[in-house]
Amino acid sequence: MNVSRFLTTTSQYAFLGVAAFLSLFPFLWMLISSTNTSIDIISGRMGLGDALRTNVANFFTLVDVPLVFWNSAKVAVLATLLTILVSSLAGYGFEMFKSKARDRIYSLVLLTLMVPFAALMIPLFMMMAKTGLINTHVAIMLPTIASAFIIFYFRQSTKAFPTELRDAAKVDGLKEWQIFLYIYVPVMRSTYAAAFVIVFMVNWNNYLWPLIVLQSNDTKTITLVVSSLASAYYPDYGVVMIGTILATLPTLLVFFVMQRQFVQGMLGSVK
Amino acid sequence: MAAGKTGGLKRYYDLNGWLFIAPSLILISVFLVFPIIRSLYLSFFSGKGMMMKFAGFGNVVRLWNDPVFLQALKNTVTFFVVQVPIMIVLALLLASVLNNDRLKFIGFFRTAIFLPCVASLVAYSVLFKSMFSVDGVVNQALFAVGFIDTPIGWLTEPFWAKVLVILAITWRWTGYNMIFYLAALQNIDKSIYEAARIDGVPAWARFLYITIPMLKPVILFTTIISTIGTIQLFDEVYNLTEGRGGPANATITLSLYIYNLTFRFMPSFGYAATISYVIVLMVALLSFLQFYAARDRS
Numbered sequence: 001m002n003v004s005r006f007l008t009t010t011s012q013y014a015f016l017g018v019a020a021f022l023s024l025f026p027f028l029w030m031l032i033s034s035t036n037t038s039i040d041i042i043s044g045r046m047g048l049g050d051a052l053r054t055n056v057a058n059f060f061t062l063v064d065v066p067l068v069f070w071n072s073a074k075v076a077v078l079a080t081l082l083t084i085l086v087s088s089l090a091g092y093g094f095e096m097f098k099s100k101a102r103d104r105i106y107s108l109v110l111l112t113l114m115v116p117f118a119a120l121m122i123p124l125f126m127m128m129a130k131t132g133l134i135n136t137h138v139a140i141m142l143p144t145i146a147s148a149f150i151i152f153y154f155r156q157s158t159k160a161f162p163t164e165l166r167d168a169a170k171v172d173g174l175k176e177w178q179i180f181l182y183i184y185v186p187v188m189r190s191t192y193a194a195a196f197v198i199v200f201m202v203n204w205n206n207y208l209w210p211l212i213v214l215q216s217n218d219t220k221t222i223t224l225v226v227s228s229l230a231s232a233y234y235p236d237y238g239v240v241m242i243g244t245i246l247a248t249l250p251t252l253l254v255f256f257v258m259q260r261q262f263v264q265g266m267l268g269s270v271k
Numbered sequence: 272m273a274a275g276k277t278g279g280l281k282r283y284y285d286l287n288g289w290l291f292i293a294p295s296l297i298l299i300s301v302f303l304v305f306p307i308i309r310s311l312y313l314s315f316f317s318g319k320g321m322m323m324k325f326a327g328f329g330n331v332v333r334l335w336n337d338p339v340f341l342q343a344l345k346n347t348v349t350f351f352v353v354q355v356p357i358m359i360v361l362a363l364l365l366a367s368v369l370n371n372d373r374l375k376f377i378g379f380f381r382t383a384i385f386l387p388c389v390a391s392l393v394a395y396s397v398l399f400k401s402m403f404s405v406d407g408v409v410n411q412a413l414f415a416v417g418f419i420d421t422p423i424g425w426l427t428e429p430f431w432a433k434v435l436v437i438l439a440i441t442w443r444w445t446g447y448n449m450i451f452y453l454a455a456l457q458n459i460d461k462s463i464y465e466a467a468r469i470d471g472v473p474a475w476a477r478f479l480y481i482t483i484p485m486l487k488p489v490i491l492f493t494t495i496i497s498t499i500g501t502i503q504l505f506d507e508v509y510n511l512t513e514g515r516g517g518p519a520n521a522t523i524t525l526s527l528y529i530y531n532l533t534f535r536f537m538p539s540f541g542y543a544a545t546i547s548y549v550i551v552l553m554v555a556l557l558s559f560l561q562f563y564a565a566r567d568r569s
């Protein structure tokens with residue numbers, strides 16, 4: 001190995017090492033800080049402390065943990081399942097039943113990707129207020145279900161669906177909805193898994209819309225709880241760290257268990 | 272087959288097509304198309320709460336005389352003009368290094384650099400807030416290596432607060448963009464790089480003249496996505512600054528201002544809707560420009 005080659009390899013390792021350290025440090029910080037008192041945390045203590053038990057106990061006194069977790073899980077899982085169902089129906093429909101009119105509508109659907117949420121939140125809030133849905137989880141889920149991005153993802157993936165399967169099922173006399181349910185869904189399960197991971201992440205981490213709609217403590221999700229604990233005048237960072245760990249754990253878990261699907265889902269848009 | 276596809280069969284085909292897309296279309300109409308039109312309509316009204324009266328272009332005039340709006344606009348533009356290019360370049364460099372399968376621990380590096388984009392926006396903002404406190408771990412580290420001799424007021428000085436927001440978003444989203452580039456790079460035939468290397472083309476030139484042109488469509492895509500995201504920046508600034516966009520409005524963004532106008536004070540629905548249309552126009556204009564710029568060169 002010549003000298004210049006060695007230098008570039010070394011500098012590549014150095015670059016990656018620094019990047020990996022900076023990427024992982026906040027996670028490490030989160031874990032270390034959960035064992036420290038608030039004062040130690042804001043004065044940058046890097047060692048393990050002995051306040052973990054106190055922090056956890058304080059967190060459980062301040063927050064109804066099972067309820068908050070249940071709220072988050074319920075909203076995230078239900079919204080995700082509905083999103084996937086509705087969007088895969090549309091992706092399948094647009095790709096399998098092509099027509100000029102529907103292709104034009106599809107272009108319009110894609111255009112909605114550019115609509116910023118800020119331009120929707122006021123009318124949506126007024127709509128929910130009028131229908132008495134403020135402070136309900138239904139209000140959180142409804143606007144998130146139809147997703148142009150996931151429709152696009154399913155339409156792109158459907159291009160790889162073997163049409164012979166559909167033709168054979170038709171010959172066997174299956175109705176269109178049966179073909180979708182009994183043939184398309186099982187064949188496309190890896191597409192569904194990838195979509196699930198991506199949409200679940202988005203819903204679990206959803207913040208602005210729940211912040212607007214959920215106003216009482218018994219409906220709040222974990223992200224809202226962490227945010228409100230941290231924005232107190234003198235936040236107890238030890239308690240906040242327990243909150244951030246609990247808020248991050250499910251997404252980290254999903255990521256590590258389904259890493260391949262996660263990446264595949266994200267890349268679905270550039271295929 | 273063509274003869275069979277007439278009349279009843281064709282109608283059956285068409286009916287099914289509509290049925291499959293109907294749920295999405297209904298939801299999009301109610302929760303997206305209707306609100307965006309309603310926003311435009313609202314922007315012609317002024318007043319507080321439910322007491323609204325027609326104001327024509329009054330809200331637009333008010334925009335130009337509203338120092339907080341102008342500050343929010345300036346901040347938002349600053350954030351994406353500074354942050355998006357830094358992040359894209361960083362992500363490209365990381366991807367091109369990570370594409371080298373000869374390096375050891377490549378899987379670990381990929382996962383580590385990607386991991387930030389699994390963190391919830393609220394959680395990482397809160398973590399950053401604690402790390403960047405005056406006596407916090409970041410100032411101490413900078414002090415220890417001799418970069419600073421007085422602590423930086425990351426959350427109290429307007430300039431540094433902006434830097435903090437940019438650092439935070441860059442931390443969260445670089446790995447996300449990197450994955451897109453990495454996937455695209457793995458589709459490029461390795462022999463192109465081999466040939467260039469044998470011809471004595473240096474690494475930087477390979478990056479500049481092979482990698483970047485090959486990745487142009489992906490770079491365009493991620494730039495648009497990132498720009499749209501940064502224009503709508505909300506979660507991070509809200510959680511770094513207790514919802515105030517401080518210090519002294521140094522980090523207030525358009526989305527945060529809309530939120531404050533609508534949900535923090537007595538709601539000014541009409542005026543807030545007008546500001547939301549500023550975001551709509553910015554997103555539309557920038558997406559158009561970026562597409563145009565990319566088309567033009569090819």
